[in-house]
Amino acid sequence: MTNHFKAWKFALLSMAASLALAGCHHNKPINTTGLGIDNAPAAMGPAPTATLTADPLAIDLGQSVVLNWRTTNATSVVIDGIGPVPVNGTQTVSPANSTNFHLLARGDGGSVEANIRVTVRVPTVPTTTAEETSTTADMGSEQVFHQNVQDIFFDYDSSDLRPDAQTNALAAARYLASHPAIRVLIGGFCDDRGSAEYNITLGENRANAARQALISAGVAPGRLRVVSYGKERQFCTEETESCWQQNRRAQFNIDK
Amino acid sequence: MMPGTFRSISTRLATRVSQPALKSLLAAALFLCAAPMLHAQDWFHLETSTGADRIRIAVADFKPQSADPNTATCKRAFDTTLFADLNVAGIFDMVSKSQLPQVTPGVPAEMNLQQWAAPPATAAMVAFGNLSVQSGRIIVNGFLDDAKNTQFPQIFAKQYSEEASEDQARQIAHRFADEIIARLGGGITGIAETKIYYVKQTGENKEIWEMDYDGANQHAITHLGATSISPRVSPDNSRIAFSSLSRDGFQIRMYSLLLNRIVNFPTAPGANISPAWAPSGSQLAFSSSRSGRAEIWVSDPDGHVAHKITSFGRDASPTWNPKTGSQIAWISGRTGLPQLYVMDSDGSGVQRMTDGGYASSPSWSPNGQFLAFAWDRKYGPGAPGGQDIYIMEIATKRWIQLTHDIGRCDFPSWSPDGRHLVFSNNPDGHADHWRIMSMLADGTQKRALTGSGTDMPNWSWK
Known part of the structure; x- marks a missing residue:
């Protein structure tokens, strides 16, 4: 009993462990000699019945669930992890993990069990083992990231967002909302005309404009980091307008 | 008062420049001026009317006085460097080597000045001497004679001794040349011993390099494996401030030329770029976006007590008035395209200097009167013209264009x-083909100092 209670309380990391313990109790033989004064033979009287329900059956971590049990012909009722309880009653519980609640009702005519499983949705726990297995799922792939969070392009000597950039930002924000683990590095870039030093300030303004667009679309500022590269990193090195346009951008990358 | 304006520029900048070849270039510069014009003839007249023609100087090949096998190599380096230094100084009319007398005087006793004063050499001054390499040391005796003073011709005699190497032979030539310039330049100090710091592209990275003022002795200073730009050497030649791209964006870095390593400089949020030394060496101005927008900040040389002196954003590339230390010129995009501005070093008295186009990379002249900067006066897609080097007289905002039709030019830095x-x-417009050139401040005597993949030169203060 005590063991199970501890497991229920502390076994946060492993749902499987909790289930295994519950299963163990389920199979425990009934110790009739330990029932104290109520030492009547098992065959006497009608057999007890018991029902156990939970509402709701699934909760998020931290929410609570109401257990409701009804028995007939029972003289003692025990729920694992809670202890002796009235023959009929309700109890509000807030399990930390998905749990099988196990009720044992005893009466003059024998004993009966009832079970109910409450599912607890636990967010990813930040431990190394959990992270290794869940990284790909939470961060998405680079490819999908770039499909959804597209770079923003700018006009010549400008850090104003164009209409197509606003659309990009909204799409990017949607993707980032569904992938809360992703942090974003926003790089500011300029074409290679003009001054190397001044272009770093221009690149900074472009990256900040993109950052502001994402914040306006609901992305938390803490997830965004800005670096201006000025004209020190070129995507395209020809002296043509289409090439310059390639270089005038705010680029999004997963910030690792 | 327009003529007066130009007289002051021309007399200070183009002292003793009288080559007829200049005429067309200077005329072109004048025609491009937006301000009310002068006649090109006036300009040229001013050049010759200063009354100080270039001094005609002959430089004899130095006489080898040792049998050491290194002598010939050292002598060649010495002779070449000495001639080039005096030629580049811009105050001499150099006697061509082909017009020199067929003798090699090594000591004053061997010197027959009449030979050198007569045509075709017609020298007013003669530099000569001897060079020997003995037990690993190079010894140079240098003399300067006034060819027109037959009674007491010698102006000075100097002996130099260093470890024998080609590089040391060049350094001795620089020192001898600076000595000659100090005696004959009318107050001009030689620059042959100065250094130029610059950015060298090495694969993906950019490192800070150093070379002699004539392009010799190019070697790396930093080995950071990063993109480092905008080197600015301190007034005492002890440190180089620059900006380097890290995971956190551009940060100011500091390299000690005494310790030969990076020394600590605090990082700050945002882009931290374009450091500039105050002439006292006790303050550093730079552009930082740590407060949100790119502003000019001033700190001590260790990066502490940083305070902001501008407040409208998009401010970069500061340069101090090296004469007074009380003013800063910089580039600001506060009204659109970047323009040249001047303010007091506490941020007050802001004055816009350029009236349009795209201005960048100012450098303040040592006498405090001029700003050199890069300017594309018709900036924009498809606009004619290009980015050239200009100098502006600060008091009048009048300017002269110094480069024409040689491709994009940037990052002027005063000797x-x-x-x-x-x-x-x-x-040629290829991004990897930037190179470093030097010229006289009137735009003449342009020459390339480095090959492709070099940029952002910064001339040492001494």
Whole structure:
């Protein structure tokens, strides 16, 4: 009993462990000699019945669930992890993990069990083992990231967002909302005309404009980091307008 | 008062420049001026009316006085460097080597000045001497004679001794040349011993390099494996401030030329770029976006007690008035395209200097009177013209264009004597083909100092 209670309380990391313990109790033989004064033979009287329900059956971590049990012909009722309880009653519980609640009702005519499983949705726990297995799922792939969070392009000597950039930002924000683990590095870039030093300030303004667009679309500022590269990193090195346009951008990358 | 304006520019900048070949270039510069014009003839007249023609100087090949096998190599380096230094100084009319007398005087006793004063050499001054290499040391005796003073011709005699190497032979030639310039330059100090710091592209990275003022002795200073730009050497030649791209964006870095390593400089949020030394060496101005927008900040040389002196954003590329230390010129995009501005070093008294186009990379002349900067006066897609080097007289905002039709030019930096500019040039528009050139501050005597993949030169203060 005590063991199970501890497991229920502390076994946060492993749902499987909790289930295994519950299963163990389920199979425990009934110790009739330990029932104290109520030492009547098992065959006497009608057999007890018991029902156990939970509402709701699934909760998020931290929410609570109401257990409701009804028995007939029972003289003692025990729920694992809670202890002796009235023959009929309700109890509000807030399990930390998905749990099988196990009720044992005893009466003059024998004993009966009832079970109910409450599912607890636990967010990813930040431990190394959990992270290794869940990284790909939470961060998405680079490819999908770039499909959804597209770079923003700018006009010549400008850090104003164009209409197509606003659309990009909204799409990017949607993707980032569904992938809360992703942090974003926003790089500011300029074409290679003009001054190397001044272009770093221009690149900074472009990256900040993109950052502001994402914040306006609901992305938390803490997830965004800005670096201006000025004209020190070129995507395209020809002296043509289409090439310059390639270089005038705010680029999004997963910030690792 | 327009003529007066130009007289002051021309007399200070183009002292003793009288080559007829200049005429067309200067005329072109004048025609491009937006301000009310002068006649090109006036300009040229001013050049010759200063009354100080270039001094005609002959430089004899130095006489080898040792049998050591290194003698010939050292002598060749010495002779070449000495001639080049005096030629580049811009104050001499050099006697061509082909016009020299067929003798090699090594000591004053061997010197027959009549030979050198007579045509075709017609020298007013003669530099000569001897060079020997003995037990690993190079010894140079140098003399300067006044060919027109037959009674007491010697102006000075100097002996130099260093470890024998080609590089040391060049350094001795620089020192001898600076000595000659100090005696004959009318107050001009030589620059042959100065250094130029610059950015060298090595694969993906950019490192800070150093070279002699004439392009010799190019070697790496930093080995950071990063993108480092905008080197600015301290007034005492002890440290180089620059900006380097890290995971956190551009940060100011500091390299000690005494310790030969990076020394600590605090990082700050945002882009931290374009450091500039106050002439006292006790303050550093730079652009930082740590408060949100790119502003000019001033701190001590260790990066502490940083305070902001601008407040409208998009401010970069500061340069101090090296004469007074009380003013800063910089580039600001506060009204659109970047323009040249001047303010007091506490941020007050802001004055816009350029009236349009795209201005960048100012450098303040040592005498405090001029700003050299890069300017594309018709900036924009498809606009004619290009990015060239200009100088502006601060008091009047009148300017002269110094480069024409040689491709994009940027990053002018004044020599400590205020008579030369080093700058970067891109002859063919290819991003990897930037190189470093120098010229006299009137735009003449342009020459390339480095090959492709070099940029952002900064001339040492002494």
